[in-house]
Amino acid sequence: MPDGPTLIPIPVFTEYAWHLPCPQCDADARQPCQAPRKQSRHDRLNKLLTQNGRDPIPAPEYGFMHAQRTAAGVRHRARDIGAAPWREDRTPGVRYDTIDRSEPWTAPSRSDHPELILAPDDVDRSGRAxxxxxxxxxxTIAWPYGLEDGVARAVRKDPxxxxxxxxxxxxxxxxxxxxxxxxxxTSSRREPCCTRWLTRPAHRVCRLDPMTGDRECWDGYSYGRDWRDHPMAWTTTEGRPAALTSAPYLRPEHVATELDILTSRDERLAWISxxxxWYGFHTHQIVIWRRDLLGRIDTADRIRDAVQTALSPAIAPPGTT
Incomplete structure (x- = not known):
């Protein structure tokens, strides 16, 4: 045995980060998870025990994986989040700084030609759904601001x-x-606090900073302001946050830098303007969405043009035909 004390290497914990919050240790998305720290502490203790001639303490059944993890080393995006594979299980050349870095996703397949919903009864039925x-x-239906029934009632005395x-x-x-x-x-009935909402597997607002009392949001608690004017939050039919739309009066080039920074914080996010x-009134629609859930998305402009063309004979004001 060497004369001097044996140095036990301590792993760099900052290489572990997650896209989704951990359901056990409650680490926020892209923040260090506690499983690697617990694993390292356990390994260090066993090395000390072994050096002193004592039996090591067995690890839990699935190592230090979190919540229903059934096999060590399996990488996934599901709700049952676990630690990155142990060092001896890692593949050389593969990055493990996020739980699913370089993991491909399959974009949903859909027709290039959206089906238009035009008949008033069909529009109402789909709107309610x-x-x-x-x-x-x-x-009544929860139409967003600018499309609610009050728009017509406000001007009913002026033909x-x-x-x-x-x-x-x-x-x-x-x-x-x-x-x-x-x-x-489907429109989310609960209001998100910021763009970070899209990175979560279900509706969840950012937690409060214990020192300041403010929410730890990516872009501040500013939902509904600036480029977020006239916002709508959208989920998949399973309830997973999938997209945010807004209709600001600002031109897209004035907010492009901010949107680039926001979407760069998670490789699954993208934006388009x-x-x-559907809002109109010289606004510019902005969509931020989850690429892994929705694939490629377009703004509503192409659909709006097709709807106007299809409805033009029926909705033309009197005296224009």
Whole structure:
């Protein structure tokens, strides 16, 4: 045996980071998980015991994996998150700084030609299914701001403005439900706190900083402001956060840097901008979405153009045909 004390290498824990919060140690997304620390402490203790001639302490059945992990070394994105493989189980040349770095995902397959929902009854039926009922009046649909029934009621005494409002509602509502149906999205009934909401497997807001009392959000608690004007949060039919849409009056080039920074924090996120979308009024639609859940997404502009073309004979104001 060597004369001097044996140095026990301690792994660098910062190489462990996760896309999703750990259900056991409650580490936030992309923050160090506690499983590697517990594993390292256990390994260090066993080395000390072995050096002193004592039997090592056996590890738990599945090592220090978290929550229903059935096999050490399996890498996945599901809710049963575990630690990265032990060093002897790792493949040379493969990065383990995130739980699924370089893990390919299969984009959903869908038609390149969205099916338009045009008939008023079909629009209402799809709107109720995708958006739910209005919380204040369960008999009506929870249309977003700018597409709610009050838009027409506010100008009902002015025939010309009423006709324009009805055209706006018909096109906007048909565009919204056609877009949501094409991508299999449902409006989230609970408001997210920031863009970080998209990285989670279910609805969850950022926790509060114990010192300041503010939420530990990526882009501050500013949902509904700046580029997030007229926001909508969307989930898959299974309830997983999948997309955020907004309709700011700002031009996309004015917020491109901020959006690039936000989406660079998680490789699964991407963003795209377009024209009016379903909101209209000279806004610019912005969509941030999960590429692994939705594949490639387009703004609602192409659908809006098709809806306007299809509805133009029926919604043309009096005296224009």
């Amino acid at each position: 995708r958006l739910g009922a209005n919380r204040y009046d369960r008999s 010309e403005r009423l006709a324009r409002a009805l055209v706006h509602l018909a096109v906007g509502r048909s565009t919204l439900v056609s877009w949501a149906s094409h991508y299999g999205l 377009g024209a009016d979308g």
